[in-house]
Every structure is written in C-alpha cells, then in structure tokens.
Amino acid sequence: MAQIIVIDDSSTVRNEVCDFLKANGLTVTSAVDGRDGLDKIRADSALKLAVCDVNMPNMDGLTMAEKVRNDLKNASLHIIMLTTENSPAMKERGKAAGIKGWIVKPFNGSAVISSIKKLVG
Amino acid sequence: MNTQASLVSKVLVLEESGEHLIALKAFCESAGLIGIRPQNGDDASVLSILDSNVDLGGILLSEYFGTGIQLARQIHNSRPELPIFLRRENCGDLSDIPDCDRMIFRCVYTLSDLQPLQTTLEHSLFYRVYPSQLVRGISELTRSALESTFRGCRIEQEPPYLVKDRIIYGELFTLISIDSNWCRGYMMLQTSEADIKTLITHRDGHEEGVGFRDINNLLGEATNMVWGAFKNRFATRMHHENSLMRIQVPIIINHGRNYISFGSDDPQLCFKYTLWDENNPEIGSVTIHQRFVFNLAWSPEEFDDDRTVDALVSSGELELF
Numbered sequence: 001m002a003q004i005i006v007i008d009d010s011s012t013v014r015n016e017v018c019d020f021l022k023a024n025g026l027t028v029t030s031a032v033d034g035r036d037g038l039d040k041i042r043a044d045s046a047l048k049l050a051v052c053d054v055n056m057p058n059m060d061g062l063t064m065a066e067k068v069r070n071d072l073k074n075a076s077l078h079i080i081m082l083t084t085e086n087s088p089a090m091k092e093r094g095k096a097a098g099i100k101g102w103i104v105k106p107f108n109g110s111a112v113i114s115s116i117k118k119l120v121g
Numbered sequence: 122m123n124t125q126a127s128l129v130s131k132v133l134v135l136e137e138s139g140e141h142l143i144a145l146k147a148f149c150e151s152a153g154l155i156g157i158r159p160q161n162g163d164d165a166s167v168l169s170i171l172d173s174n175v176d177l178g179g180i181l182l183s184e185y186f187g188t189g190i191q192l193a194r195q196i197h198n199s200r201p202e203l204p205i206f207l208r209r210e211n212c213g214d215l216s217d218i219p220d221c222d223r224m225i226f227r228c229v230y231t232l233s234d235l236q237p238l239q240t241t242l243e244h245s246l247f248y249r250v251y252p253s254q255l256v257r258g259i260s261e262l263t264r265s266a267l268e269s270t271f272r273g274c275r276i277e278q279e280p281p282y283l284v285k286d287r288i289i290y291g292e293l294f295t296l297i298s299i300d301s302n303w304c305r306g307y308m309m310l311q312t313s314e315a316d317i318k319t320l321i322t323h324r325d326g327h328e329e330g331v332g333f334r335d336i337n338n339l340l341g342e343a344t345n346m347v348w349g350a351f352k353n354r355f356a357t358r359m360h361h362e363n364s365l366m367r368i369q370v371p372i373i374i375n376h377g378r379n380y381i382s383f384g385s386d387d388p389q390l391c392f393k394y395t396l397w398d399e400n401n402p403e404i405g406s407v408t409i410h411q412r413f414v415f416n417l418a419w420s421p422e423e424f425d426d427d428r429t430v431d432a433l434v435s436s437g438e439l440e441l442f
Contacts, residue, residue, distance in 0.1 A: 011335070012270075012342040055345070080439065084349020087357065094442070101441045104353075105346055106269035108437025115439045 001046040002029035003120045007037035007061065008053040008082070013107065017051060017082065020109040026120060034059030038067055047077055048120045051103075054083040054090065062090065065097040078119045082107055126256035130178030130246055130283040130388070131155045135167060135186040141208070144232050145181065152242055155282075156181070164192045171200050174290045176391060176410075178246050178283055179204040179227070181238075190222055197225040202285050202386065204245050206230065206238055213237070246283060246388055249419065254426040256281050258354055260392060263411060265436075266346035267394060270339060271407075273324055274396040283388040289379040290410045293317075293336065295344040296372075299413070301356030303423035305367075306415035307383065308351070310344050316407040320396065323404045347411075357427045368417055385416035 003026055006017045014030045021028045029044075031037035033056040041047055050068075052061040059067075065079050078100045086104050094102065100119065103112060132149070134156040136142045142158075149156045157175060159166050164187045171177075182193055182205055193205055204227035207215075213231050215223045228241035264276050291313035299306050314336055321331045321339070370384040392411040398404060 010338055010342045010345065012338045084346055084353070086349070086353040091442075099442060101439045103439050104436045105349065106266075106437055111437055112439040115441065 002027045002044065003047065004028045004049045004051060004116070005031060005037060005040055005044075005047050006051045007031040007034065007056070007064070009033050009056040010053070013053070013082070013105070017107055017109070020107070020113075021116070024109075024113050024117075026116075033057050034061055034064035037061075038064050038072070041068055041074065041077060042072055045074075049078045049080065049116065051080050051082050051116075054081055054085045062093050062097060065094065065099055069098050080116075080119075124253045126251040126253040126281070127153070128247070128251060128256070128281055128283050128390075129153045129155055131157055131176055133167070133170065133175065133177055133180045134158050135162075135180065135182045135192070136208070137162065137183055137186045141183065141232060145208075148235055148238070152239060153247065154178070154242070162187055164188055164195060167192060168195060168199060171196065171203075172288070174288055174410075175286070176282065176284045176288075176393075177203055177286050178388060179206060179242075179285060181206050181208065183208045184210065190218065193225050194222065200286075202287055202382075204241075204285065206241060208232065246285070249387065250421050251390060252421055252424045252426075255355060255421075255424060256390070258426060259351070259390075259411075259413070262350035262354065263347050263392065263394065266343055266350060267396065267409070270343040270346065271320070271396050273399055274320070274407075275399045275402075277395045277397070279393040281390065281392050284391050284412075285386075285388055287380050287382055289374075289381050290408070291316075293340060295340050297344055297348045299348070299351065299356070299415070301352075302358045303418075303420045303425070304356075304415045305417035306413065306419075307372075308344070308348060309381075309410075309412045309414070310340055310347070311410040311412070312340060312407060316405060319404055320398055320407050323401050324398050343409075354427060355425070358425065370416065383414045383416040385414070387414075387416060387419075389414050 004021055006014055008014045009032055018028045018030055031040050035058040054061040061081055068074050068077055080101045081094055081099055082103045084105045091102055132154045159170055180203055207226045207229045209229055209231055213229055215229055227245055228237050230238040267276055290311040293314045294309050294311040296307055296309050299308055317336050318331050373382045390413040394409045396407040
C-alpha cells in the first residue's frame with residue numbers, strides 16, 4: 001500500500017517528486033488532478049500524506065483538501081501543497097482546510113525529506 | 122519611485138546607399154533601434170525575411186530601395202502590423218503618392234530632418250512605460266524557473282526588446298493569462314520542439330528519445346513556474362471587478378502562417394533566452410522566446426514589486442502550519 005500520493009497535473013513534477021520519494025524509501029502513487037486525487041484518497045485509507053498542487057484542471061488542490069476533510073471525513077491524511085502560489089489568502093484557506101504545510105515550487109526534495117518522513121511516520 | 126526600463130527594438134533597414142546607412146546607423150543607436158539589413162536587395166529576399174523570426178518593431182524603407190513604393194505595398198499586404206517609415210530624398214511629405222498608398226506609411230522623413238521619424242517611433246513603438254523593476258524582475262524570475270526546469274543548463278539572455286511582429290517562433294508555445302490590479306494580458310513561451318528534444322535526450326541519456334508530450338509538459342511546467350513567480354511578486358493585489366464582467370477579446374491563431382494576434386496593435390515586451398547543456402555544449406542550444414502581451418489592461422502607475430511575500434519562504438522548502 002502506498003504511503004504518499006503525489007497530485008499534480010504536470011507529469012514533469014509528478015515524475016520528479018515520485019522518483020525522489022521512491023529513491024528515499026517511500027512508497028508512492030500519483031494522481032493527475034484534484035478529482036483523480038480525491039478518488040484515489042477515497043479508495044485507499046492507508047495513505048498517510050498527500051503532496052498536492054493548487055492550480056489543476058477539473059478540481060484545484062485547495063478544493064480537494066476541503067473535500068477530503070468535509071466530504072470524506074478524513075482528518076488523518078496529512079496534506080502538503082506543492083505550488084507556485086504564495087499568497088497569504090490561499091495559505092489561510094489551506095490552513096482552514098487542515099493543510100499541514102506549504103512548499104513553493106521548485107521542489108527541493110533534500111530540504112523537505114526529513115519533514116515528510118516524520119509526517120509519514 | 123519606478124524608473125522606466127531602457128528597451129530596444131529591431132528594425133529592418135532597407136537602404137540602397139552606404140552613405141545613407143551611416144547616417145541612419147547613428148540615429149538608430151541614439152533612438153534604441155537595432156538595424157538589420159537584408160543580404161540581397163530584391164523584393165523577394167525582403168519578403169522572405171519577413172516570414173522568418175526576426176522579431177521586428179518596424180521597417181525603415183527608402184523610396185529608392187528595390188521597387189520602392191511597390192515593395193512597401195507588398196510588405197503592408199504581407200505584414201500590416203509592421204509600421205513602415207518611408208525615407209524620401211527631397212520631399213518630406215506624400216503629396217505625390219497615390220491616395221491609396223499613403224495609408225501604408227506611418228511617417229515620412231528625410232535625412233536632413235529626422236524629427237518626424239523620432240516622434241513617430243515614440244508614438245508607435247516606445248510609447249509605453251515599462252518599469253525597470255518589472256523588466257529586471259521578469260528576467261530574474263524566468264531565469265530561475267528555467268534553471269530549475271532545465272537543470273544543468275547555462276542560460277544566456279539578450280537585452281529585452283519590443284516587437285510589433287506577430288510571427289510565432291518554433292512549433293511549441295504556451296500561453297497563460299496574466300491578471301492583476303495594474304495589468305491584464307498574456308505570457309507566451311515559444312520554442313523549437315526538436316531543440317528541446319535533443320537537449321533533454323542527451324542530458325538524461327534517453328536512448329529511445331523523449332516523447333513530444335514530455336516536452337510539452339516540460340515547457341508547461343516552466344510556464345507555470347514563471348507565471349506563479351510573476352503573480353507572487355508583481356500581481357499580489359487583484360482588482361475586485363467581477364471576473365464574469367471582465368473584458369476579453371478573441372485570440373486569433375493562424376497555424377499555416379505561424380501567426381498570432383491578440384487584437385491589439387501595442388508592441389509586445391519580449392525576452393529571449395538561450396539554453397546550453399553545460400556538459401555537452403556541442404549538441405546545440407535551445408532558444409526560448411518569452412512575450413508579454415498586456416492587451417486587456419495596462420496601468421504601470423499602479424505597478425507594485427512585492428518582494429516581501431517572496432522572501433517569507435525560500436522556494437522548495439516546507440513551511441509547516
């Protein structure tokens with residue numbers, strides 16, 4: 001069972017982040033947008049962490065996070081946003097949805113891997 | 122207080138005499154123009170240049186170059202967006218030119234009086250004020266985005282310039298809207314698929330090559346990162362106008378002619394970056410043209426460079442809530 005789901009509409013980012021996490025001993029799956037991510041989170045209760053983009057087609061990452069908490073009633077999944085967005089308003093919305101953290105792209109894996117491992121346990 | 126960026130623009134100089142060229146060269150240097158000359162003086166060569174990616178701001182045409190007025194007609198038919206500035210030998214007006222041809226020319230000037238040319242350039246090409254912080258900031262954030270997307274590449278950059286051209290460079294381009302309280306429009310990145318393919322194939326050692334969708338995604342991600350950085354730095358204050366009520370205009374693309382129009386005659390702010398694989402410079406380079414088209418709104422007096430938001434968290438690091 002995967003520990004982490006990487007949700008990004010860019011295959012470049014998905015592959016980069018997934019490859020990095022796998023190389024660090026984590027089990028990873030991925031989704032192509034918020035709607036796909038929500039479906040996969042609903043189907044896999046063992047997931048511990050979602051690394052999620054904000055701006056995606058079909059469903060954005062913040063809406064997905066809100067649905068994880070409100071519709072799926074899943075409070076245990078840690079959600080980290082990995083995005084080009086850096087606006088305080090968006091972060092506030094993320095905090096309200098119970099998001100655990102925020103990374104501004106580009107992804108610097110070595111700077112965040114220890115935090116990610118702690119969240120995954 | 123924002124200072125105005127110093128920008129240049131390329132012009133096609135169609136002059137038959139070396140003496141006149143010398144006089145115009147000095148003028149071009151003082152006016153921020155980069156003069157480009159065709160290798161051959163025939164009309165076909167000139168029209169062929171216009172079909173290539175020269176990124177022109179206009180054309181300085183002598184009435185005695187090639188077929189003169191007839192060439193001007195052909196240029197105007199082919200590329201009406203390019204202003205033609207006509208140099209005449211003695212007369213500083215168009216009184217002896219047929220009425221139907223007069224509208225082709227943006228202005229008429231003589232070498233003894235370059236003021237009409239100077240004035241018209243200011244009104245048709247250099248009339249928008251681009252804050253220095255904006256132009257410098259775009260370069261900085263774009264280079265940073267390209268460095269992280271195309272790892273291991275050296276990036277060279279030409280001075281930013283203005284173009285009236287609407288020709289698309291390469292086969293692959295991305296388009297994303299820019300929206301803030303002081304500007305609205307689009308950003309484009311244009312490049313050659315084959316050049317990126319060669320670069321990535323060599324860099325990552327893909328023996329089977331790289332698929333076009335991978336290349337699309339790579340340029341898409343570079344676009345996303347530039348857009349995000351632009352937004353975080355220059356577009357932190359949004360206007361409160363109802364988004365459903367905001368003005369939009371059709372974007373017209375003609376694939377056969379590699380042509381794109383945003384419905385505005387305003388010059389586009391352009392940047393050109395060249396990427397080299399530092400370990401394999403012999404495999405060639407990738408050229409990326411970046412164009413900003415502020416066709417929907419432009420109020421530079423409201424421009425704001427908000428670096429404080431950027432400085433809160435370093436890119437790539439996790440900010441825990």
